[in-house]
Amino acid sequence: MSLEVDVLKPAIGAKVRLDRSAIGDSAVSQELLMLLERHTVLVFPRIGLTDPQQLALTDALGERVNIAARVPGRGGADAVYQVTLNKGAKIEPEYVLGTFFWHMDGLTVDVPPPKATVLSARRLAPKGGQTEFASTKAAYAALPPEEKRELEGVRVYHTVTASVREFCPPEGLDDARRAMGREHPLVWTRRDGTKSLIIGSTADRVIGMSQAEGRALLSRLLEWTAQPAFTYRHCWEEGDCVIWDNTSALHRVIPYAADSGRMMHRTALAGVESAA
Numbered sequence: 001m002s003l004e005v006d007v008l009k010p011a012i013g014a015k016v017r018l019d020r021s022a023i024g025d026s027a028v029s030q031e032l033l034m035l036l037e038r039h040t041v042l043v044f045p046r047i048g049l050t051d052p053q054q055l056a057l058t059d060a061l062g063e064r065v066n067i068a069a070r071v072p073g074r075g076g077a078d079a080v081y082q083v084t085l086n087k088g089a090k091i092e093p094e095y096v097l098g099t100f101f102w103h104m105d106g107l108t109v110d111v112p113p114p115k116a117t118v119l120s121a122r123r124l125a126p127k128g129g130q131t132e133f134a135s136t137k138a139a140y141a142a143l144p145p146e147e148k149r150e151l152e153g154v155r156v157y158h159t160v161t162a163s164v165r166e167f168c169p170p171e172g173l174d175d176a177r178r179a180m181g182r183e184h185p186l187v188w189t190r191r192d193g194t195k196s197l198i199i200g201s202t203a204d205r206v207i208g209m210s211q212a213e214g215r216a217l218l219s220r221l222l223e224w225t226a227q228p229a230f231t232y233r234h235c236w237e238e239g240d241c242v243i244w245d246n247t248s249a250l251h252r253v254i255p256y257a258a259d260s261g262r263m264m265h266r267t268a269l270a271g272v273e274s275a276a
């Protein structure tokens, strides 16, 4: 089995032609996982998945994790999470507005960060709403060797309060979210030895560094990662699905209006802790 693949950029992104009827085929799943590892972001143009099909695709690739349900008190969250600012939806505006800033999913919950996120475009915003991705794997690989050595063993504390600091004071969060935080290595190591940076808006402080030194390091790495060679901007069409390697890439959405109707459906694959 060989899928039709168009590479979007050398460092990040590939477009994959997948027939919905091939979802669940084990050879196809293996190939998709290999492509995800190689290209970090996989785009399935206008595949038009229903929720059951999106769940089936997610389950075919590995164990599923519901990160929305890991927020204390939200154990009953739906299996498919709706990312939207629509009034009347079960929205958490501070969480959705946080997606306007570079981040990785699930860094502050009590399970390993998801291996991958699966996102389907159900309804687009007339303006804005494109999603940008930046490969922290390519960014790490391109660092000079002495900088890589300096980052070894460095650990970072990630919080929800940090992720909303641009627009919401800590008091604006509910108690459960205000208390959420988790420590991760700055350099993520996979079983195959490949490495990436774990950074983004949730990064609150670098353990053992002064606030100024830590934040300067984090913002320098963020700027380095966001350079054009390592980034891909996806301009959604209705029905598109994108799967990305969550610990190898940052993502953010170009701001869209609260009344735009934009609706994305999200599922995620469970991850494992860094090997080092």
Ligand SMILES: [Fe+2]
Binding pocket: 099, 103, 104, 105, 251
């Ligand atoms: Fe996200």
